[in-house]
Amino acid sequence: xxxxxxxxxxxxxxxxxxxxxxxxxxxxxxxxxxxxxxxxxxxxxxxxxxxxxxxxxxxxxxxxxxxxxxxxxxxxxxxxxxxxxxxxxxxxxxxx
Numbered sequence: 087x088x089x090x091x092x093x094x095x096x097x098x099x100x101x102x103x104x105x106x107x108x109x110x111x112x113x114x115x116x117x118x119x120x121x122x123x124x125x126x127x128x129x130x131x132x133x134x135x136x137x138x139x140x141x142x143x144x145x146x147x148x149x150x151x152x153x154x155x156x157x158x159x160x161x162x163x164x165x166x167x168x169x170x171x172x173x174x175x176x177x178x179x180x181x182x
Contacts, residue, residue: 147161148161148162148165151165
């Protein structure tokens with residue numbers, strides 16, 4: 087009988103330790119989920135910032151080309167042609 091009590095006490099002790107570990111792991115999981123959400127938000131913000139800077143860079147590059155820079159004249163011509171096509175498309179849609 088005494089041995090059965092020892093086994094039950096040992097099981098209770100192990101269950102108590104497991105429950106404590108479970109609680110710690112759940113708290114850790116909550117912290118990690120929160121950190122993941124924060125990092126995802128940061129990633130979106132950085133991605134948006136990169137897009138804005140890419141747009142600014144392309145605009146600056148086009149402006150430099152139009153000011154007489156000889157390095158990207160063909161690129162400027164292509165960009166102007168693209169803009170003209172877009173304008174023509176918009177005009178055609180308005181005419182309908």
